Amino acid sequence: MNRMMKKGVIDILAALCAVSCGTDGGKTRDAAGVSPVSEKTITTLVSQISSPDPALMEKGIRQCASLWRDEDGTEEEFASFVAANYVADPEQKFELFMKLSKANETIQGACNQLMVDLQKPTVLAGPQPGTVDYIFSEYSPYSHLSDDMFQNRIAFITALNFPFFTLEEKNSLGKDWSRLEWAYSRMGDLYTSRVPSEVSKVASKAYADAENYIASYNIMMGHVLTEDGRRLFPEDMCLLSHWNLRDEIKSNYADLPDAPEKQEMIYKIFERIVTQEIPEIVINNPEYDWAPYSNKVWKDGAPVDAEPEGERRYQRILDSFHAELLADPFHPGMPTGIQRNFEGGMEVSAEEIEKLFVDLISSPQVKMVASVIRERLGRELRPFDIWYDGFKSRASISEESLSAITRERYPSPEAFEKGMPQMLQQLGFDKDRAEYISDKITVEGARGSGHAWGTMGRGYNSFLRTRIGADGMDYKGYNIAVHEFGHNVEQTLDTYDIDYYALAGVPNTAFTETLAFIFQKRDLKLLGFDSQVDDNTTLDIFWGMYEIMGVSLVDMYTWRWLYEHPKATAAELRDNCLRIAREVWNTYYEPVLGCPDSPILAVYSHMVNSPMYLPNYPYGHIVEYQIEEFLSRLPDPDDIASEIDRIWCLGRLTPNAWMNEAVGSDVSTEPILSAVSRILGKQ
Structure with a gap:
């Protein structure tokens, strides 16, 4: 996150x-x-x-x-x-x-x-x-x-x-x-x-505007209606797009009332968002009721005319693109934002990233895992099943019961901050080390879904921003907060404990996502449940890669199209982004999940507020699996503190140099592809 x-x-x-x-x-x-x-x-x-x-x-x-x-x-x-x-x-x-x-x-x-x-x-x-x-x-x-x-x-x-x-x-x-x-x-x-400086200021404004747009993009789920007028969600439920909406889909793989209907409803909401057919007045606004299927709107029971959002989402992307165009002439060695993002920022070429992703999402292992999911669900797969959450240990535990625990334990940001040393001790850090790290992290209540903002110098704290409701932190918020906690631990270790400040940080943001994923995978362990990284965890990581790699390709191909059409309007960008999303879907996802021409891969908010950031997630998943595989071979796989200390103090080497120091091999999808074949071959 x-x-x-x-x-x-x-x-x-x-x-x-x-x-x-x-x-x-x-x-x-x-x-x-x-x-x-x-x-x-x-x-x-x-x-x-x-x-x-x-x-x-x-x-x-x-x-x-x-x-x-x-x-x-x-x-x-x-x-x-x-x-x-x-x-x-x-x-x-x-x-x-x-x-x-x-x-x-x-x-x-x-x-x-x-x-x-x-x-x-x-x-x-x-x-x-x-x-x-x-x-x-x-x-x-x-x-x-x-x-x-x-x-x-x-x-x-x-x-x-x-x-x-x-x-x-x-x-x-x-x-x-x-x-x-x-x-x-x-x-x-x-x-x-x-x-x-005037060029940098244009970029700062474009990114800030996009961030503010996304931070307030809430859907008032208690005001979302079925076609026959029913309300499937609690009256006070407010979900940020896309993160909270996606997590609501995930939570409904548990045995809950109306779960399949809720998932289908959110999928329709996603379609309305990416096509920009969503009525603008229902965004972050509890005064209106909205039926996503018919796209009708009511206020106080009376129907009202409502204009669609139009192109606001895509205008934000376009503004960021124009900021990159302004900067291009000053970067002759890498004269496009695409090159600067990949070869410069990630220090991996876009071509190498694309090949890694395509190799995995077109692999036969995808259909093997999909067959397992189909059997578990007892139905044909739907597009939203790219977020299938049934491989996680918590799939057998209701979200309601988990939320009861997290609300009691973490009623406020201060309570979560106070609990961080204990969490770190559960991962194997001794008391002094856990307090040393936790003292350098400040927890604050977020307007949006939450994020981690790292320190840039010793003497300053990192910040964990998390959304906490009036009745405390629900499980969705807790799961995201644990992810962000992983970011903050990375940000603390490779700033405060690095040997040379010039090496502070990680090779690219995928490597901070890796530690965040490692923490997030252990969220139940931190609540006191028995939890381990096992074959189901491997399948979960693989399916997560399959999902986010397609989303990332849409982001990458959209920016490639923008550079080929630098004078495009927001409407033209919208139409072509949707075309690209549908083409990627039809090539790699429709054969597995059905529903030709689904635009669902264009829904991620990162496309709007963090240009070309998305590839860091699947690249991070690749690194995550290699690290998890390495950790699983430790004498005590649950005691990972010493390796976290060692690995995340390597600092800002290049990706393959970092990986070789960490686990002894280059970044590769081969380990997880082999593992999936081994796991499913046993069944």
């Missing part, structure tokens, strides 16, 4: 791409303008400056030259700057590195905390935000930071002494790097292009 606030902050602060250097009259250039530094000056500097690593020195000089502009000084001033600021001595270079690290942590920690505080009125439970609250929530202290670092020349000092390595270079050279060499390379990621 984490929408990875840390990701958006870092993306705005630093260009996650390589600068593409060419020549123009002997001068280096990038999309932001022509550098006054000639090739002759570069080669002269390379020949005159002594260095224990001449190739690395030349790399730093060339990168620094590519970023230099007329306003930064003349060619002669550039040469003087390089001569005065290049650090050849290893001990002095380490001293410079530590000074830069400390300053970066100070700045990033403070800026992150400023964003946390300014956004509280719009993301936390409380009075309805006003205009001023939304304006402040859009403010980013990072907007001018890159400009400032170039103006005061910290960016140039950094690039000169800690040059950027491409993804290919990191993957090949990194196999022999020490921890310090890895940290030096990550320092080199900070300044690789120059994005004007």
